[in-house]
Amino acid sequence: MDETTVREKMREFIKRELIRDESYDLTDDEGIITGGLMDSFALAELAVFVEEAFGVYIPDPDLTVAKMDTLNQMVARVMRDLQ
Amino acid sequence: MPMLKLATRTAYQTLLDAAALQQADERAAIIYVETDQPDTVITRADFRREVRRYAAALKHLGVKPRDLIIVAHVQNLESIYLFWGAMLVGAIPSMFPTLTEKLDPQIYMRNMGELVRLSGVRAVLTTDDFAPTLGAAVDCPVYGSNHLRGLIPAEDVANFEPHAPAAEEIAFLQHSSGTTGLQKGVALSHQAVLNQIASYSDALALQADDVVVSWLPLYHDMGLIAGFLMPLIQGVPLVLMSPFDWVRRPSLLFRAIHAHKGTLCWLPNFAYNHCARRVRSRDIEGLSLASMRAFINCSEPVRHDSHQLFLARFASLGVCEEMLAVSYAMAENTFAVTQTPLGQSVRRDIVDGLALDEARRAVPATPDHPHARVMVSCGLPIPHTEVRVAAEDGTFLDERHVGELVIRSDCMLSGYYKRPDLDPFRDGWYFTGDMGYIADGEVYVIGRKKDLIINAGKNVYPQDIEAIINTVDGVHPGRAVVFGVPDEREGTELIAAVAEVDTDDPAEHKRIIQAIRQAVASQTTVTLNYVHLVGEKWLIKTSSGKISRAANRQKWLQERGG
Known part of the structure; x- marks a missing residue:
């Protein structure tokens, strides 16, 4: 799976399931948690989604606001381990 | 000393009779659990020694009986020692949330400043990072960890003379969990807390071999009483973790139950959904939860479907229906008001x-x-x-x-x-x-009774959130409404906001939505789940001209459904 596909799948998931507003124009570098678009519960949900959709297991210490606040950060973390 | 039950109630005078302080032996008082860290085991002897050392440091700072001490710390062992140390010198401690990465420091400090002024706070104890900034913003001394540690005697203060409070003296305050602004401090006496623990321990049939496992914040009544004071007073081991750690890695709770043979765990309703939906299978492989006597659902309306979801997901780990108990509780009654019988x-x-x-x-x-x-x-x-x-x-x-x-x-x-x-x-x-x-x-x-929203165990006052939204540029002042929407998937009420704006421009809409979400996130402890912008005259008013939360909630739900 290429980076663009991963990015768009994640963007769609975040808008639909976590921000609950599919019309929201989510950009790559906006702070999703620090911007109040989703809370830290959503990090756990994101981890489940990433494992199901891409087969990538993000270990607990990487599930922090500092490391997972923007779409760019999330995509980079997934791509690192994507086969 | 026997465990505190109704039959032995008269043997206890104050909270300082706690087993963890009085029977200083090598049994575990607290086991602190963190992601990717070895567990920290605090024996009763360690606990008693540390509490006395912190008490000595507080005394050195001039803290006196009846002084109000705010512990606005991250959830860690130091905040625990400070809470008990303050009680040992006769001061009145109160646990507070600390500043988090998402909160606006200015707002947090303004609220703390108000509390200090109105309640006559003697000192605030907090992290080193935050102490200098907070100190400049409030009218009382603020001490960070390093400063305090510098005052702590190197050795056990074996001859420390604890204050001997009367049973009816206030032991501590519990600040109700509001969203913003000043919260009322619920003052609880030693006597009231001991009465609660005696009655509640009978209702739970609490035993010396119980093990309490908790991720709950200590500034909330459920965390403070069930997940902190009761185990320490009864000498039942407390396996504790930080709520921040748990919320991102919910499997931590199950790993702790498995490792320490947990028997009792209190959870708000949303936590059943959070665990069932967001614990990853490989994180709980090989774990057993069969040691549990009860998961006790408390602090928000209990949903049958949340219990069923939890049961379906974790039955293979040994969870059975008889383990799912319920309690109704509130800080004003110290904690529990009711409890379902355990094991049924x-x-x-x-x-x-x-x-x-x-x-x-x-x-x-x-x-x-x-x-x-x-x-x-x-x-x-x-x-x-x-x-x-x-x-x-x-x-x-x-x-x-x-x-x-x-x-x-x-x-x-x-x-x-x-x-x-x-x-x-x-x-x-x-x-x-x-x-x-x-x-x-x-x-x-x-x-x-009122429009209060209970979101993930937190009390959310819609008027507080509306006031914040009304300050956002682009929103018609006074033309925003906030209400709760029960959500089956999350097992809690979600928070929805509808605001009237002048513009139809998508870019401007995005800016306003971002600004609303950001303002609420940084000024409160909650996140808005839905933000919906509408044109002028969308909102329904009552005959007296007030915006009706119930009617607008109904309208919003209908528009979404249609």
């Missing part, structure tokens, strides 16, 4: 939902009734606590009539701290603001 399935009451909403009667119905609604029992009142249901005029109603739940007990608050203008009682009864009914002596809670 919780009673469910199937009623006609329409009659419940409209006639305000809980009329039994068959499961296939078109308006069948499953209500989950909160159990019987704990010993020495009475629960009645009151009509608007304060008269008591019969069983199966819906009204406001009112309580009377021997473990109630002494009052709201430094607020003599607020009398918590009416003819000796505390009016809870919760609506419900009683059937066969068991209490069923339906919801709140």
Whole structure:
């Protein structure tokens, strides 16, 4: 799976399931948690989604606001381990 | 000393009779668990020594009996030692949330400044990072960890003379979990807390071999009493973790239960959904939860479907229906008001939902009734606590009539701290603001009397959030409404905001939505789940010209459904 596909799948998931507003124009570098678009519960949900959709297991210490606040950060973390 | 039960109640005078302080041996008092760190085991001897050392440091700072001490710390062992150390010198501690990465420091400090001014806070104890900034913003000394540690004697202070409080003295304050602004400090006496723990321990049939596992914040009544003070007073090991750690890695709780053979765990309803939906399978492989006596659902309306979801997901780990218990609790009663019997399935009451909403009667119905609604029992009142249901005029109603739940007990608050203008009682009864009914002596809670939203165990006042939204540039001032939306998937009420704006421009809409979400996130402890912008005159007003939360909620739900 290429980076663009991963990015768009994640963007769609975040808008639909976590921000609950599919019309929201989510950009790559906006702070999703620090911007109040989703809370830290959503990090756990994101981890489940990433494992199901891409087969990538993000270990607990990487599930922090500092490391997972923007779409760019999330995509980079997934791509690192994507086969 | 025997465990604190109703039968042994007279053996205990104050909270300083806690087993963890009085029987200083090598048994574990606290096991602190963190992601990717080895567990920290604090024995009772360690606990007693550390509490005395911190107490000595507080004394050195000039802290005196009756001084109010705010512990606004991250959840760690230091905050625990400080809380007990303050009680040892006779001061009144109160746990507070610390500043997090998402909160606006200015707002946090303004609120703390108000609290300091109005409650006469003697000192705030916090992290080193935050102490200098906070110190500049409030009118009392603020001490960070390093400063305090510098005052701590190197050795155990074996000859430390603890303050000897009277049983009716205030032991600590519990600040109710509001969203913003100043919260009332619920003042609890030593006597009230010991009465609660004696009665509640009987209701739980608490035993010396129980093990409490908790991720709950210590500034919330459920975390403070069930997940902190009760185990330390009873000498039952407490396996504790930080809520921040748990929320992102919910499997941590199950790993802790497995490793330490946990038996009791208190959770708000949303946590059942959070665990069932967001624990990753590989994180719980090979774990057993069979040691558990009960997961106790508490602090927001209990949903039958949340229990079913939890059961379905974790049955293979040994969770069974008899482990799913319920309690109804509030800080004003120290903690528990009711408890379902442990080891039995919780009673469910199937009623006609329409009659419940409209006639305000809980009329039994068959499961296939078109308006069948499953209500989950909160159990019987704990010993020495009475629960009645009151009509608007304060008269008591019969069983199966819906009204406001009112309580009377021997473990109630002494009052709201430094607020003599607020009398918590009416003819000796505390009016809870919760609506419900009683059937066969068991209490069923339906919801709140007012528009209060309970989101993930937190009380959210819509007017607080609306006030924040009204300050956002682009929103018509006074033209925003906030309400709760029950969500089956999350097992809690989600928070929705609707605001009137002038523009149709998508870029401008995005800016306003971002600004609203950002403002709420940084000024409160909650996140808005839905933000919906509408044009002028969308919002429905009542005949008196006020924006109606209920009517607008209905309109929003209909528009979404259609």
